[in-house]
Structure formats: C-alpha cells, structure tokens
Amino acid sequence: MHFDAIVIGAGFAGLYQLHGLRDRLGLRVRVLEAGGDLGGTWYWNRYPGARCDSESHAYRYFFSRELNDEWQSTERYPGPPEIRAYLDYVAKKFDLRRDMKFGVRVTAASFDEGTNRWRVETESGEQCTATYLVAAVGCLSAANVPDIPGLKDFRGNWYHTGQWPQEGVDFTGKRVGQIGTGSTGIQAAPVIAQSAAHLTVFQRTANYSVPARNAPLTPEFKRWVRDNFDEIRGIARSTVNGHAFRISERNVADVTPEEREAVYQAAWETGGLQFRATFRDLVTDRAANATAAEFLKARIRAAVKDPATAESLANIDHPYAAKRPPIDTDYFETFNRANVSLVDLRADPIERITADGIRTEGKSGRREHALDIIVFATGFDAMTGPLLKMDIRGRAGRSLREDWKTGPETYLGLQMPGFPNLFTITGPGSPSVLTNMPVAIEQHVDWITECIGHLRRNGIETIEPSAQATREWTATVQEAAQATVLWDAKHSWYFGANVAGKPQVFMPYAGGLARYAKLCEGVAERGYEGFVLGRAKAPA
Numbered sequence: 001m002h003f004d005a006i007v008i009g010a011g012f013a014g015l016y017q018l019h020g021l022r023d024r025l026g027l028r029v030r031v032l033e034a035g036g037d038l039g040g041t042w043y044w045n046r047y048p049g050a051r052c053d054s055e056s057h058a059y060r061y062f063f064s065r066e067l068n069d070e071w072q073s074t075e076r077y078p079g080p081p082e083i084r085a086y087l088d089y090v091a092k093k094f095d096l097r098r099d100m101k102f103g104v105r106v107t108a109a110s111f112d113e114g115t116n117r118w119r120v121e122t123e124s125g126e127q128c129t130a131t132y133l134v135a136a137v138g139c140l141s142a143a144n145v146p147d148i149p150g151l152k153d154f155r156g157n158w159y160h161t162g163q164w165p166q167e168g169v170d171f172t173g174k175r176v177g178q179i180g181t182g183s184t185g186i187q188a189a190p191v192i193a194q195s196a197a198h199l200t201v202f203q204r205t206a207n208y209s210v211p212a213r214n215a216p217l218t219p220e221f222k223r224w225v226r227d228n229f230d231e232i233r234g235i236a237r238s239t240v241n242g243h244a245f246r247i248s249e250r251n252v253a254d255v256t257p258e259e260r261e262a263v264y265q266a267a268w269e270t271g272g273l274q275f276r277a278t279f280r281d282l283v284t285d286r287a288a289n290a291t292a293a294e295f296l297k298a299r300i301r302a303a304v305k306d307p308a309t310a311e312s313l314a315n316i317d318h319p320y321a322a323k324r325p326p327i328d329t330d331y332f333e334t335f336n337r338a339n340v341s342l343v344d345l346r347a348d349p350i351e352r353i354t355a356d357g358i359r360t361e362g363k364s365g366r367r368e369h370a371l372d373i374i375v376f377a378t379g380f381d382a383m384t385g386p387l388l389k390m391d392i393r394g395r396a397g398r399s400l401r402e403d404w405k406t407g408p409e410t411y412l413g414l415q416m417p418g419f420p421n422l423f424t425i426t427g428p429g430s431p432s433v434l435t436n437m438p439v440a441i442e443q444h445v446d447w448i449t450e451c452i453g454h455l456r457r458n459g460i461e462t463i464e465p466s467a468q469a470t471r472e473w474t475a476t477v478q479e480a481a482q483a484t485v486l487w488d489a490k491h492s493w494y495f496g497a498n499v500a501g502k503p504q505v506f507m508p509y510a511g512g513l514a515r516y517a518k519l520c521e522g523v524a525e526r527g528y529e530g531f532v533l534g535r536a537k538a539p540a
C-alpha cells in the first residue's frame with residue numbers, strides 16, 4: 001500500500017504530525033506505532049511514581065486554543081494516565097485514530113531512488129511505501145538494560161522502568177533492588193519504598209534533585225490557564241527551554257550572597273525546574289553554578305539523617321543541571337526509612353547479579369544483597385537509539401547506522417544527507433531533550449509540515465541536506481554545548497556515555513529553543529538554505 005507519508009510513532013509528535021500532514025495539507029497519511037495504543041513514552045513508562053517534570057499548563061499542545069479551553073489538567077505535574085487521557089482526547093477531537101495502526105513495529109526503511117519512495121518494513125513482515133517518512137520515535141524510547149554479568153541467573157523478576165508491565169508490579173513484602181538514580185529512579189524509589197519489605201538503591205552517580213511540590217490544581221489556576229493561553233504559549237515559545245516560566249535576567253554575581261540564598265530558598269519552596277531559572281548564568285558560568293550546587297548539596301545533608309548515607313547522596317561530581325536535573329517527591333527523605341538502604345557503587349561496584357540478588361565488591365568487602373525484584377531505572381539509548389534500532393537505508397543503500405558510527409550528524413536535527421524526504425522529529429542536533437518536549441515537537445512538526453507543503457506546491461520531489469550544511473551544523477551543536485556546563489558532565493546520556501560502545505558526542509542542541517526556531521525559520525525563508533531540492537526528472 002502506498003501513502004503520501006508514513007509517520008513512525010504515536011506519541012505527542014506522531015499525533016500532531018498526522019494532523020498537520022493530513023488536515024492541513026490533505027495528504028494520505030498512516031501512523032505506525034509499536035505500542036498497543038497511543039501515548040509514546042507515556043504508553044511505556046508506567047513505573048511507580050512516573051510523572052511529567054514539566055508543568056501541566058505547558059506540557060500540552062498550543063496549536064489549538066479550543067483544545068486548550070476544553071482540556072483541564074488536574075495536577076501541577078500530570079502522571080501517565082492523565083497524559084494518555086489527554087492524548088486520547090486530542091485523537092478523538094481531531095479524528096486521528098482512523099489513520100493510526102498499533103502493535104506495528106517498524107524494523108526497516110529504505111529509499112528507492114527509481115521511484116523516490118520509502119519502503120517501510122514491519123516486524124510482522126508487512127510492507128508499505130511512502131513519499132515522505134517522518135520518524136516520530138521519541139528520544140527516550142530505547143530502553144538501556146546494562147550488560148551486568150549474571151542477569152540470566154537471577155531467580156526473581158526484573159523490570160526496566162521504560163518497559164513497565166501494563167498490569168503493574170506488586171512490591172508488597174518484596175526485597176527490591178533499584179539500579180539507577182536519574183530522573184526515573186528518583187521518582188520511583190519513594191513509591192516503591194512504601195510497599196516493599198526492603199528497598200536497596202544502587203547509586204553509581206549521585207544526583208541533585210529539587211522538590212517537585214506536586215499538588216492538585218485549584219479552580220482559579222485552571223481558569224488562569226484557560227484565560228491566558230496567549231501569554232503562556234508566548235513564554236513557552238520564547239525561552240531557551242520551552243517551559244512556561246521566564247529565566248531571570250540577573251547573574252549570580254549581581255546579588256549579595258544573602259540575596260542569592262534567599263532566591264534559591266524561594267525557588268526551592270516553589271519547587272520544580274524553575275530552580276534552574278533563578279539566575280541567567282547558572283548553566284553558562286561554572287562559579288555561578290557552584291553556588292546552586294552547594295545550596296542543593298546542603299539540602300541533601302539536611303534531609304538525610306544518617307551522615308554516611310547523606311555524604312554518598314551529596315557527593316555529586318558534576319555541575320547542577322549538567323545532567324538532566326530531576327525533581328522529586330520525598331526522594332532524599334526516603335533514605336530515612338528503616339526499610340531503605342543505599343549502596344554507593346563508586347565505593348562498592350556491582351560484581352555480578354546472582355540467582356538471589358546482587359553481589360557488590362569494594363571498600364565494604366564482598367556483599368550479597370538478597371533480592372526478589374530488580375528494577376532497572378537505567379535510562380535509555382537516548383536520541384540515536386530509537387532511530388538506529390531500525391535499519392534505515394538511504395540513497396544507494398547507504399546505512400544510517402554506518403553514517404552515525406562516530407556519532408549522529410544531522411542538519412538542524414531534522415534531516416540527514418543521503419536520506420531524502422526522511423524527517424526526524426526532535427532528532428539529535430535539535431534542542432529536544434533540553435526542552436519541554438511538546439513545545440519543541442510543535443516547532444518541528446510545523447516546520448516539517450510547511451516544508452512538505454512547499455515541496456508539493458513547487459513540484460519538488462526530494463529534499464535532503466547538503467553534506468556541508470550537515471558538517472557545519474554538527475560542529476555548531478558541539479560548540480553550543482561547549483559554551484555551557486553541560487559539556488562538563490562527560491558521563492551523561494547527552495553524550496551517549498551510559499551505553500557501552502556508543503560514540504561520545506554531545507547530541508542535543510544546547511543553544512536554546514527560541515534561537516533554534518528562528519534559525520529554522522530563516523533557513524526556510526531563504527528557500528531552504530543548506531538543503532538540496534530535487535526536481536522531478538523530465539521524461540526522456
């Protein structure tokens with residue numbers, strides 16, 4: 001079967017891309033989704049404590065005022081069921097489901113230069129073709145289960161947070177080991193601890209966290225969200241990170257140490273990612289950042305009663321926000337419970353997984369941690385993983401896996417040379433994971449929709465970036481990161497450091513969403529500068 005466009009993935013990106021291509025351009029579109037329903041990351045991430053870290057009044061689409069008027073979130077940070085209900089509402093409102101197919105995993109896609117079409121293959125052996133192929137596969141959808149020796153010997157059950165069983169997991173009376181203390185682990189541990197007999201948290205890298213301070217939304221706030229659509233959207237689209245809060249104009253050095261502490265304290269009490277917005281130079285100036293880091297480390301020491309545990313938790317080796325900053329509900333306080341313990345893997349690394357649990361060996365000697373369940377909160381093969389899981393082949397059979405052997409190279413995170421008419425939404429080289437994702441997604445989808453509209457109106461058959469534009473943009477992405485403290489955390493997943501054998505290249509564009517959106521706009525206005533536009537061949 002042939003479609004004008006195939007969209008892979010039915011999360012925020014896939015849904016809106018379907019709406020854009022079908023309802024604005026009138027194309028015949030099919031969405032293929034591996035999950036059993038829509039939701040993308042929120043279909044798979046059902047682990048205990050899962051919750052969005054963007055606030056609900058910004059974690060939504062802004063393309064429709066009516067949709068904004070109709071949908072009311074119930075909490076400051078929505079959880080997966082509410083986000084899935086929102087996406088379901090969107091799908092019904094815009095009649096999207098009729099062009100979506102679930103339970104279909106795309107395994108390969110290849111470009112046929114004779115017909116200028118993509119051939120898409122699925123796990124079950126189905127094939128279809130499309131003129132345009134849009135990968136809306138998400139940045140954090142390829143689960144990373146580390147290759148720790150002995151996992152196959154483990155007699156208990158194990159789960160990865162990003163592939164959580166739909167029916168949930170009952171921890172009651174169980175001895176649970178959780179590996180990983182990123183955003184996910186920090187959300188999961190306090191909830192697991194409430195029902196488990198014992199929770200052992202295995203921490204490799206200590207992490208900052210700011211309280212989320214989640215709460216039900218008041219009727220007044222809900223009304224404010226409805227009545228201030230333009231303002232909220234305006235802020236989200238004009239900031240560095242797509243959130244609906246402004247970043248302070250002040251630098252740390254502009255205030256006295258007392259004022260600074262008061263600013264941090266107020267942000268701590270407000271909770272959430274706004275902490276990062278307290279001073280303009282927090283992510284660009286190391287000395288400024290160190291003041292925030294010290295404030296947050298002091299909060300950890302104050303929250304955790306056992307001094308040795310507090311020291312391990314506060315022994316953080318990177319600047320604040322250099323790795324994606326988590327927000328939490330009682331994470332550090334959880335270590336005051338009698339049924340929770342911390343293993344510092346820097347001192348006592350995992351030697352192997354055994355039939356009965358996890359064995360560590362280090363400063364404390366050899367220790368067996370008896371477990372019934374292991375939870376891998378170990379993150380994702382981020383950004384490139386979801387794309388490279390598929391065998392994508394462009395002109396003359398050229399393979400994306402081969403092209404990206406030393407790291408991803410894209411033009412604006414939207415396209416790759418030699419892969420005509422293939423678009424990536426929030427791909428490597430775009431602001432993506434450094435932003436409130438729906439805002440970044442809308443910007444990409446709008447750009448791609450406009451671009452495809454332009455191609456069709458002007459009889460252009462193919463679009464792909466030039467090798468030079470791609471090289472230059474790839475260098476720009478590295479330079480943008482070098483100008484921030486994000487460059488210091490070489491062990492972060494932004495560099496691909498969490499996956500063995502992955503090339504160490506900074507993947508998202510750290511120059512800010514608003515600036516990036518302007519760049520994309522300018523490129524389009526200048527006739528798709530940096531792209532090669534292929535016209536239909538005249539008949540021989």
Ligand code: N01
Pocket residue numbers: 051052053054140146147148179180181182183184185187202203204205324345377378379380433491493498
């Ligand atoms: O994954 P992570 P995550 N042995 O990679 C540890 C988004 N998110 O799922 O730091 C021992 O950040 C690893 O240790 P280290 C958000 O963008 C969003 O928590 O590599 N430990 C780390 O502690 C977030 O950033 C929401 O040394 C191992 C942890 O596992 C992204 O998802 C909510 C290990 C992995 O942390 C990923 O977060 C939750 C090993 N072999 C997540 N391998 C929202 O609210 C890894 N680790 C939208």
